[in-house]
Amino acid sequence: MDGGDEPAFVRIARGIADDVRRGRFRAGDALPGTRPLATTLGVSRNTVVAAYRELVAEGWAVTRRGGGTFVAEGLPDPPPRRIRGAVRPVEMASAAAFPLHGDASEPPDPPETPRGTLVMAGGVPDVRLVPVLDLARALRRVLTGKAARGVLGYGDPRGDARLRAAVADLVRERRGIAARPENVLIVRGSQMALELVARAVLPGGRAIAVEAIGYRPAWTAFARAGARVVPIPIDRDGLDVDALAAVVRREPIAAVYVTPHHHYPTTVTLGAGRRLALLGLARRASFAVIEDDYDHELHYEGRPVLPLASADVHGSVVYVGTLSKVVAPGLRLGYVVAPEPVIERLARERFVLDRQGDHVAERAVAEMLEDGTVARHVRRMRSVYALRRDLLVAELGRAFGGRIDVRAPPGGMALWARVDLAPHLVAVWERRAAREGVVFAAGERFVFDGGAVPFARFGFASLDERELREAVRRLARAFPRS
């Protein structure tokens, strides 16, 4: 509603307040009697009484013993011009009257895509597969059950106890990490985990090593925490640990951030020898290994490779996982597994950041982990996504012949493919494809220094078979003739 729909007494009170602001009444002035003002305004006396009560409540006026209402003392001189209309609230300012720190030019999210665009997003599951009824039922059970009181109020910043236990079970049973509930911190999603770790292990100016082709939002979080971000080359076996060792010989680093299971974005798996070498190096040089195992479950060939954390006897690894991919990104649930002192340190940062998580959702997902709902959903996703991967490989092969060198990745939600184009033309293709209604990512988006590379990334998980076929047709139409 706008001001015109407000009760009469509010309009009258606002009008008088504005008169005070404009200087028509001054501090200590008597306001008109309620009876004459009611007659003047054509309202009941009660309305004026209510307006005066409002003015008193808002501090504009005071009543004195013996009767009468007066403009409050202590109001400053009237401002030089009228600052708002009598009734309507002031317009919201269109700019800030104070300086903002840092850069706000880049928008926080990609531009909107027109309706009908097929987005081959590399990290997004198909939300059409989310077991929404199971989730709704679990939420209802939590909200209406005996535990409701416990999860609706303020709670533990480390996360709901049941979910901490369920995650400890999950990583112990499926991933060989000897975690207890005390080793688990529930967070919003892996981005918050990275933010917390950055605060806990990267005092200003220290260095963190990252994969030179990798996950840019992580680099941003580290840089914002004041760290120097040092790119390390990657190859077909993932992070070049020898190159990392050379860096460590030159300068101490506080941490390394790696995606060893399916390297982001290339999906290669860090080789066994490099795993051991990395853990040994971390121990000797006392740096933290931040292991982001963002899609552990989505492995299609054989069993997933065990995380670095499963062989971490010395406490070098901070293991970051997410439930966003396996339940729903919109739910925002992730976790950190680490030695208990690390968890306590991160929990402290978490408390300052946003106090605690949504314990209703946390408890509901704990129940879905306990009763096997999540495991069933993961099995379903895995079989659906494996089919989509194979379909996309086949369709790209048919449409592009040898121009795109596609190998089916052993896991994940995207293909990383060498493209037979001059490197700078991949971005041209990306832009032309967007106009054709299909979004993929040119490889340079993942390169630390932004240099062009003859690679591209195609997500396959969030599109169904019909959509994938159409996406490839559009990709082919957009392909630059070079």
Added chain:
Amino acid sequence: MDGGDEPAFVRIARGIADDVRRGRFRAGDALPGTRPLATTLGVSRNTVVAAYRELVAEGWAVTRRGGGTFVAEGLPDPPPRRIRGAVRPVEMASAAAFPLHGDASEPPDPPETPRGTLVMAGGVPDVRLVPVLDLARALRRVLTGKAARGVLGYGDPRGDARLRAAVADLVRERRGIAARPENVLIVRGSQMALELVARAVLPGGRAIAVEAIGYRPAWTAFARAGARVVPIPIDRDGLDVDALAAVVRREPIAAVYVTPHHHYPTTVTLGAGRRLALLGLARRASFAVIEDDYDHELHYEGRPVLPLASADVHGSVVYVGTLSKVVAPGLRLGYVVAPEPVIERLARERFVLDRQGDHVAERAVAEMLEDGTVARHVRRMRSVYALRRDLLVAELGRAFGGRIDVRAPPGGMALWARVDLAPHLVAVWERRAAREGVVFAAGERFVFDGGAVPFARFGFASLDERELREAVRRLARAFPRS
């Protein structure tokens, strides 16, 4: 499950990997043939084949053309001692092998209270009143409705569009702030809002003024952002704006953090004259006013006083509100209302911090705001809490005579009372009360420099009438005889 329940092929693969780690096999060594090893181990040949496939998948071994499986090249020299058993995962380390930055000694949350303790928490609503069925229904509607796809995936870091619009309506209609949806950022709770604002307006070393008796978690967030936190005295009219002006004359400040509606923790309302003076000062000195209106709805006498933001024509005010109190703290929903450039700047910080909110919960609460469920719940809370406030005032009066000077606050969820005790004895009373099974807060907890004051704070919202009576009995038993 522990390792003993794992399939035989996994146990065999782990055993061989451990042999490699222990140096029994070296890089390039041929592994035994599958047939003889199967005979030796008493398993089927397929099991050994599966184990070798596993070793290859994990990078421990390679197969060569012409047959045979070999230990992969590039494994480092064996570590000097056995690092884990053949089957069981390694124990989680009990300490970090890397340095942690900053202090982790203070626990992130208050110690557990024994069962039966009555907690007179000042900022906690009674979660027994939460409309859980309405909330469960709203969540189910969102999850199973047409919009589900839109809210389950990744979305806008500024928040669900429907909730941004509903919050803009709320503050426009009820609080006189001329907000449009673009002026609204949905966050987790007010703590995250303060964190984001700190990052956006407090580049390292700048000063922020705060109420010298106030909300410590906010001070912590500002200090962690690198700001110098400057306390400003408060009195019966709230923040002493003259004192603030004197500070501003001496040194520039980037922002002031205030709770003008019900000052935290004393519940006094910032006077009208000081409001205008504060806005004028902010404009002239180009600092931001961070207005934390944490319990706007819980006002029992007359209408709530309008926020500073309702008179902010120049864009000095960043208005922070929360839905945690009016729906449920566990849901973690808050918002910032500010000029659009400020919102965009904050959204960028938010993206780095935790990408986005839980859009399922956001949409559900948007629907509860639209259909009046939240308004009904607020009216109910308000009438229940007003009764509890009056009961607590009466009970404290009866039990303590004149030793506690209680005035019923016009709003909020707690009483702030002068206590007829030497200041240092209030904390003694607090400790004795905890032993009697009732938790309240000594005034010094809210004092910037921690000095003792003869005040105490008693929350009344989360306890019912029977509990409040019992709480006062326990308070009386614990009262120091001085």
